[in-house]
Amino acid sequence: MDQFDCSRLANARSWTGVTLIAAATFLLVTSEVLPIALLSPIARGFGISEGTAGLSITAPGIVAAITAPLLTILAGRIDRRTIIIVLTLAVIASNVIAMLASTFTVFIVGRLILGLAVGGLWSFAVAVGRRLVPEAAGARATSIIVAGISAGTVCGMPVGAVASDLSGWRTMFAVIAALGLVVAIMQMRILPRLPTVVVIDGTRLLGFAKVPMARIGLISSSFVGVGHFIAYTFIEPYLRDTLSLGRSGIAVALTGYAVAGIAGTFVGERLATRDVRRALVITAIAVGLCLVAAVAATSVPIAGIGVVVLWGLAFGAFPVCVQIWMFTSSPSLFEAGSALMVSSFQVALAVGAAIGGVLVDTTGILITFLVGGGVCAIGAVIPLLIRAQAVNG
Known part of the structure; x- marks a missing residue:
């Protein structure tokens, strides 16, 4: 050979x-x-x-x-x-x-x-x-x-x-x-x-969190994660009750969400390798807009399904943008960054689901989705607080 x-x-x-x-x-x-x-x-x-x-x-x-x-x-x-x-x-x-x-x-x-x-x-x-x-x-x-x-x-x-x-x-x-x-x-x-x-100890873990770019990424992704899970936890009731879809319609919507989510990871890669800050902002905005659009599409079920598929694409792109953002923040401490990102994501899942549960019980699914979209918008603004040269330079 x-x-x-x-x-x-x-x-x-x-x-x-x-x-x-x-x-x-x-x-x-x-x-x-x-x-x-x-x-x-x-x-x-x-x-x-x-x-x-x-x-x-x-x-x-x-x-x-x-x-x-x-x-x-x-x-x-x-x-x-x-x-x-x-x-x-x-x-x-x-x-x-x-x-x-x-x-x-x-x-x-x-x-x-x-x-x-x-x-x-x-x-x-x-x-x-x-x-x-x-x-x-x-x-x-x-x-x-x-x-x-x-x-x-x-x-x-x-x-x-x-x-x-x-x-x-x-x-x-x-x-x-x-x-x-x-x-x-x-x-x-x-x-x-x-x-x-690199052996990661408590000092290095805290050291990664002190990197301005890393800290911005953690905060931004936490907001987007909370906003997403406020709504995603109740995607099945949205499809069943709000869009009045039957079993086959729900299956089509969830399958489309899944396939689009996988494709979205590669879209996120292309965006992030060109400009990681712009990619993080665009994908965060896209997730939030999809939640708002889901409310607007309630009277047209096929449009609602289309929005759910786009939601899958947007949220599929977001995590890879966050990962590349974290790696760019401090390549030598990337394991520390991954650990902190996992913690923030899991907390976002729990907090988002809890907030969503309260909102669904008190205000209904549509208001819940709008609140989720608003929280995502906050996450989209946060990366703009760091100068472009600090991210890409």
Whole structure:
């Protein structure tokens, strides 16, 4: 085998590694959001209220928010390949426990383990993926891995609903565990050793947060995340009750959202590699406008479906813009930035869902969507507070 063939083989192996990390993040996030579509059958299965069953969604988010920075510090000099594999195995374990749980308490234990995996894998995945490829290809590696995260975020709910209707709510947890085992085995075969480059301690974690550009990115993404989840938590009632869609119409809308979300990650990559500040502002504005447009489109269901698809595209683009923003802020401390971003995103998910729940109960879905759009607009303004030369210079 000549040098050219060896180079091509090494390049293919590197991108396969990136794909395997993306696959792990997809399974991770699918597992996290899956109960949104399964609350009723889970509640019936354990003989509990839907409100109690909702703990299966909030529990891993809270654990992830707390553990993301802690795991980044505790990781120390541990080989990043080992960390990725162990966290993928944690995803498998959590789904196996959920599948076999005879009581809701045992089920929640599985979800808490998932929270640890969410906090860790989200924090390390993009940083590790960028190390597998040449520096010039870092943005593409980021977009592929974030595509896995975005795909999990938007696919978990519709896939879970279909699986529950066909074969019961436990089936999907079994499928994810089986797929996770395949991914973990391939990670063991493909991923190279990845010694620690920079050991992240509490000082470096705080140091990243003190970087003006990083701090602006964290605050901006938190606002957009809260605004998004104020509305997204109630996307199914919006489609069913406000647009009066039947089962097939809801499936079409959610599928369109999912596909557009995956495509949006690559749109975000192209925008961010040209001008990361402009990309962050544009995608944040786009998410907010989609929420407002969803209110305006209530009398025309097909228009409402179109807005939901555009919403998926916009929010699919936003996370990759945030990741590239964080990397640009301080490349050497990117693991710290990822950990802090995971914490802020999980908090945004919990806060957004809580605010949305109060608004839906007191004012209705339409006002809820308008408030979500307004919060996103605040997030879009924040990146404008930092000078362009500080971002792109």
